[in-house]
Amino acid sequence: MAQGGQPILDATESGGPNPKPVVLLADPLIDEFEPELSARYRLVPVADADAATAASARALLTVDLPAVTSDVIDALPALELVVASSAGVDHVDLAACRRRGVRVTNAGDAYSADAADYAVGLAVAALRRVAAADAFVRRGGWSARGEYPLATKVSGKRVGIVGLGRIGAQVARRLAAFGCPVAYHSRAPKPGCPYRFFATARALAADSDVLVLSCALTAETRRLVNREVMEALGAGGVLVNVGRGALVDEPELVRCLREGVIGGAGLDVYDGEPDVPPELFAMDNVVLSDHRAVLTPESMQGVLDIVAGNLQAFFAGRPLLSPVTL
Numbered sequence: 001m002a003q004g005g006q007p008i009l010d011a012t013e014s015g016g017p018n019p020k021p022v023v024l025l026a027d028p029l030i031d032e033f034e035p036e037l038s039a040r041y042r043l044v045p046v047a048d049a050d051a052a053t054a055a056s057a058r059a060l061l062t063v064d065l066p067a068v069t070s071d072v073i074d075a076l077p078a079l080e081l082v083v084a085s086s087a088g089v090d091h092v093d094l095a096a097c098r099r100r101g102v103r104v105t106n107a108g109d110a111y112s113a114d115a116a117d118y119a120v121g122l123a124v125a126a127l128r129r130v131a132a133a134d135a136f137v138r139r140g141g142w143s144a145r146g147e148y149p150l151a152t153k154v155s156g157k158r159v160g161i162v163g164l165g166r167i168g169a170q171v172a173r174r175l176a177a178f179g180c181p182v183a184y185h186s187r188a189p190k191p192g193c194p195y196r197f198f199a200t201a202r203a204l205a206a207d208s209d210v211l212v213l214s215c216a217l218t219a220e221t222r223r224l225v226n227r228e229v230m231e232a233l234g235a236g237g238v239l240v241n242v243g244r245g246a247l248v249d250e251p252e253l254v255r256c257l258r259e260g261v262i263g264g265a266g267l268d269v270y271d272g273e274p275d276v277p278p279e280l281f282a283m284d285n286v287v288l289s290d291h292r293a294v295l296t297p298e299s300m301q302g303v304l305d306i307v308a309g310n311l312q313a314f315f316a317g318r319p320l321l322s323p324v325t326l
């Protein structure tokens with residue numbers, strides 16, 4: 001009972017025999033999601049929820065990686081589900097969810113193919129200096145100064161993948177088709193995996209020409225790629241990151257690139273997004289993009305399907321489509 005003797009009703013749209021369940025929004029909903037979700041649910045920003053709604057809402061949706069902290073979770077006493085539209089859930093306090101018995105879902109496999117495609121594209125672009133050659137031609141360098149300097153081949157390069165999950169496994173298959181020997185590092189060997197396992201990121205880097213980061217960001221993987229790992233990768237090695245920026249010690253990455261400790265990088269993610277270390281802008285052995293590896297119209301539709309499917313399953317009492325192990 002609320003103060004004054006008024007009952008707290010379940011947070012649904014009032015009126016009519018089939019009220020819409022309420023879904024709280026941790027951040028503004030993107031345009032692509034709004035029509036389908038608003039037709040099924042009453043979408044209420046957490047910041048705008050009144051006391052009764054906050055007290056009885058059972059589901060919370062996060063789209064643009066705001067921090068779903070223990071304070072947010074504890075402020076919602078009836079919360080049972082956090083739906084994330086991202087593959088990674090490092091922005092969600094999983095320990096608080098575990099303590100409260102709140103389930104969590106992510107984007108499942110919706111982003112995997114696009115992220116893997118992009119990782120391969122970054123590797124090719126970094127090894128072959130595609131972006132630098134493009135800039136050279138656009139500046140008139142070809143006609144004025146002759147051909148751009150040669151860059152190294154892709155086929156046959158030894159590829160190490162940190163995190164052989166949904167994305168990493170697809171990266172492996174794509175680069176294996178280039179004739180690249182593939183190895184990996186993860187928390188434990190994958191049963192039946194055809195690729196060689198290394199127990200540490202440093203050992204994997206020492207045996208790789210290209211090191212691809214596609215693992216989740218956790219307390220254990222934060223700054224996993226430090227100077228020691230980059231020194232093991234070596235002066236001819238290329239680092240590709242489509243995971244999270246904080247997987248890498250970014251100041252050391254800048255120093256290693258400047259000093260020639262590693263040969264190049266293809267980066268889609270950064271530690272302080274949207275801020276990018278300005279030293280990288282002048283490096284023609286670095287390819288930069290704006291955290292877009294996973295984003296295509298097709299992947300956005302796939303994520304919407306998973307988000308909507310998880311919400312429908314939850315409110316219907318059915319198994320969730322993409323539960324996260326807490």
